[in-house]
Amino acid sequence: MTAIRVSQQSSINKHKEEETISFFWNNKKLRARKGDSISAALLANKCQIIGRSFKYHRARGVTSAGVEEAGALVTTGKGAYTEPNVRASTTEISEGLFVYSQNAWPSVRFDMGSILNLFGRFFAAGFYYKTFMGIPPLEWGRGTGIWMFFEKFIRKAAGLGTASRLEDPDSYEHLHTHTDILVIGSGPAGIQATIQAAKTGKDVLLVEQDYAIGGSYLSLLDKSEFKKQTIKLKKHNITVLTRTTAFGLYDDTTVGLVEIICPEERDKKPRKPRQRFHICRTKRLILATGALERNYAFSNNDLPGIMTVSSARTYLNRFQLLVGSNIVISTNNDSAYETGLELETAGASVTILDSREQIADLLLEQILGKRINLYLGSAVAKAKHGVISPCVKHIEIAQKTNDGWRQSGALSCDCLLVSAGWSPVIHLASHQGCPIEWNEENACFISNGDNKSIFFAGSAAGIWQFEDCIQSAKEVAGETRTKGQKPSSIIGGWRTAIAPLYEIRVPTIKGKAFIDLQHDVTASDVRLAHQEGFISVEHLKRYTTLGMATDQGKMGNVIGLALMADALNRPIGDVGVTRFRPPYTSISLGALAGMHRQSHFKPIRKTPFNNWSLANNGIMIDAGLWHRPWYYPKQGENLQDAYIREATITRRSLGICDVSSLGKIMVQGPDSTTFLNRIYTNPFAKLAIGKARYGIILRDDGMVFDDGTTWRLSENSYLMTTTTNHAAAVMATLEELLQTRWPDLRVHVTSVTEQWAGCAIAGPNSRSLLSEIVDDPSEISNETLPFMGVRQVLLQNIPCYIARISFSGERAFEVYIPSDYSHTMMQFIWNKAQKFESCLYGLEALGTMRIEKGHVTGAEIDGRVTIEDIGLGKMASQNKDFVGSALRKREMLTSPNRPQLVGIFPKDKNKTFSAGALLNEAGKRKGHPLGWITAVTYSPALGHWIALGFIEGGLTAVEDKHIVLSDELRSNFLDVEIVSPHMYDPEGKRLHG
Amino acid sequence: MTQFSAWNVIKNGFNGQKGWSRQWRDPEPKANYDIVIVGGGLHGLATAYYLAKNFHLKNIAVVEKGWIGGGNAGRNTTIIRSNYMLKGNREFYEASLTLWENLSHELNYNVMFSQRAHIGLYHTPNALDAAARRYNIMRQTGSDGEIWSRNTIKKKIPHLNFADDARFPIHGALVQKRAGTARHDAVAWGYARAADMLGVDIIQQCEVTSIKRSAQKISSLHTSRGEITANKVAFAVAGNTSRLWQMAELGNLPIESHKLQAFVTEPIKPLLDHVVVFGVAGAHFYISQSDKGGMVFGGDIDWYKSYAQKGNLPIVQDVAECALSLMPCLGRVKLLRHWSGVVDMSMDGSFFMCKTPLDNLYLNAGWNYGGFEASPASGWYFADLIANDRPDKVIQNHDLDRFRRGVHIDERGAGSDPKLHG
């Protein structure tokens, strides 16, 4: 096949004729016309071998001009811009584009991999399930080693293009779109439907996957009608998105669209995104998605130079490319004739083989007097390549007889066009499970949408005649149809009925007949699948990999199904159809991810003190979505130096810590007290105004959910604090309880986490500092603000809350400042703190002090512990019912053998250990451990490493046992002493006073 | 039945593949079986195989409403791992991994189990603390596990996200080297073929339409292919367990059906040799590359209950974001296909394998995310339960009554909300 440019017959694109651009094919500079697809450009440059197939590495050329392309797959771009597996048939060429062949070495013309083709007889469907598991030939051995040896080679041979290892440098955008009517496909039916819908005053969006609108109009010789329609379209001022694939239909007619931004536009404005992902919600969806022409299975039907009839027409009329000079057409339907005529007019000699023995007079009249040979009752049975060229050079003809097909002659040709019927594009309707039926008469699957919001128009509905297509478009867009009414336009409509054609098999002719050109699935693979019992569509697909390639079986699935039906001797409709899955055509992951990459992957939550902390040398750490201060190193300090210093100074004098990320919820209303009393395990009914209480919340199942202090601010108003981790979940749970279970309670909850910046001021000098900063120091004396007291006070005339609560175990206060004042207020406090030996402390020192005190956090409250497990059983009231109180008493939850919270010291005080280490009885280092470590720290107060953890039965159960710590992951084994979790100041003396 | 081997592959290459026969028969259902297993997925087929193999039982049928392996067997991301830490789960999944390691030989069917290692990334020191306990328990109970530093990961998988502006920088990983992936369909077919060779009847297109029972026993199953009586009946129909359970008028189960999506890209030349998993700040993602070259990945369930095998966009976006966040080079790689399966999500994220209120009915259900890797052990222990009419010690707490006793086998600590056990 040698394609040549022909002179312009249509005037529409004439002015563009001179516009040529250059591109690179395997690094060789070639020229193309602007508007060419990569396929067209390659054909025009006489490049016929474009790729290699997946399994046998057979030569692949252009097989189509559309999304069904199975041969012309290329890689475009270089370096980080590399895009593998690009369909050459639907991608426009642009100035300077790098195009590479793929899956071939050293070159696509001479590919060493094609040696596999010689061994093809051994690589039937499923052969790899039967071998490679052991040492050949009899699969000796055990384990996975031998398979993994073979697998290395298989993996290298598999795959198609090569992806870049570099970060994608381009950006992608997301758009949310709403419309009344979405029309997919801008062919005759799509344009008609759009215009019709616009006339009704509705909001219409028309999307087209190609880079030009027009659909099959573009393939017509006479473009006058198209011109007329585009003018109308412009008049209605309709939004038209080209290069936009409607890749999937989701619930409630939400359509996923991916729009490729025109490369030229991006050359001008490089910051434009590469692609846009539109999430389009439409009330009505009109699928004018057209139909795809099928080939059929015959020997060597994969040779370069073989393509569908309609694609030759597209190359001729859209790209002015005559795909051959000596063309054979093999068809079973009327649609091929017009193309035959046009090819002949363009200068080719044409032979039509029609598998039907009779055709309509009208068709015969059309070709009368033209250089067209017609063989009725005939079809191509085998294609043959040249002596050197792998492209089609000859064909063998089969003639229909009473008992099947027989070999009947040969022809030479330089191009073979095939049309074995049409498959309407019904994929999107299938995504949502709309019924699909096999239409025997038209030899295709047809869907009617859902008759509510999903409709078909044109050939996507299985309508073949132009006028009928237009009519169907008017009906679905004008909404003249009532619910459930079938379209009045005629499905089918051939002049001569289509004669099903899926395979030509002649006993005297050998050779592979492909049904999936990309994955090299052959007709005999289908028969082997049948022979081995893989007769359902799902099994066939999975066993042979039919339809699993990048084209997802757009062409081959129906043929495979037909061959299976034949093997089963059942109608095709009975064999079934697999549900199509999104996306209709492949879409880049970049588009789906949009802007949510790298630092924008997830939002960062910053506390109001964030910038202040950073300015004061704070090192941040991720805590869920939050950035929290981890430690504040002085010059030369590492993490450990810093936290030891911070904890030491805090215990000795004064430390300040950002605690703003704690959840803060206002609980207000006359029934607030009742509500809190049901939520918390401990009594809240008698909490005095101006007092705080530490509380535990359980889940319904009786396990510990969260903890925190709740402050009574007034009679009917509380401020609840939660852990950072569970803030959102606690809030949602409170709302759920109030709205679904206890609607009678007059309580309102409001999240105020963002409204308040919180800082802990801890250490013996904390009150001294406070008296420096509050406007009226008498409000914070030990009497006015005793332990667990809460007060609203003025700081610099700003109302703030001070609560005397302590997580560190020191005399401590939490100061809540309106967020807007946080920065200046913190600067003010910190300036005052300079009077004392003081420090800022981060999460690590906070952890150190809480471990010393045996206070629990998320490391211990891991969703699997009871209130008793964490040593707080006394906080579960016996006198009231609360959330979780019924189920927390179940047998295994009250067993004394449950792991319970303990403290752990190394016997040798110089030793260190890590969280996640296990606790075993000495000599029993196999099997499940007795316990584990949840948190470790060096304790400045105690002068050695300490840990919190759980051990079965708790402290009392192991008192006389020799416990060892085992950390196999980090090869650390040492003797430990199990102690009370309250390792520092167990009486809590430092809190008071 | 022709033995699968290189020898026979070559032999059949020469004789036009004539020597291969059906991989399993297509028998008409008999009126009576000793044991009928409802559900021709991996678990049902494996159970049938081990009943025949380990207990030499003969008169067994697997009835499947569609085609074997057509449910979650063919809808998962094919990951096999045993990084479970709680009693019962630990032993069970370890046994499963051990069976996997020799499964191709056991079944004479290449299930392509490739031990390409499971890399569980962590992004904060705290995350290491939590995971270290799990992997230490694995080590102490006869499995493998190790820590990889950021540098080690960088050397082994250089194109993961080591950028300075990564939202969650990689600190390190907990690794199970024996973990990996297998060819999911092959497992179903391999078990079917092997069970069939031992005389098990695999009956496809046979839907149970109603169940006849007395107060204590199931007496017969009405199916689309006639009535079948059985001495023992076993359910292994994850995704649809509640429907069958209610057909037998047994009330409610601690199970909800949710849908889980899976994704595959177009095939590309080898890019990722390992299974990489990450979970941080609400994100959850796992990815590997199939032998065909497609990047196979998945994330969370769709959060709402569903029996529809169709996915939805928010999760599609979620996983794409995770994919790019983990491997920024995937931006120009294209998604080829996404689909979804219906999974039994249980109240503590762990499965049920137990006797039931009916004397001759056995239940295998509630597999959450862990059904694929569980398949061999599921068959092994379920066969043992059915044959001996008592649970092995390993599965003794995987009964329906465990919540009454206060036993929660909750690997995630997420509590009694099925959607949170992803």
Add this chain to the structure above:
Amino acid sequence: MIQISCPFCGKRDHSEFSYGGDGQINYPPLDASEDTWHDAVFLRENIYGRQIETWQHLYGCRSWLLVERDTRTHEIFSVKLAHSDWQKLMEENR
């Protein structure tokens, strides 16, 4: 994308909402027996078809809703406020 018509905010994507659970469960009073609570917390009807379920309009008005939805198709038939009094008020003012 499922579209849920929030009674306060109008039709919105389901990604603005969070799925709660089975809306048919009648959570017993806090003093009910362990068995009653067990059944409510651990057992599910797991309906194949139309079910009442709870959703919260998390990124909207934060209302908890009772949604009637088909678990086979995701089709929604009705949306109500879970808070019975609010729902009543809503209906009265319609």
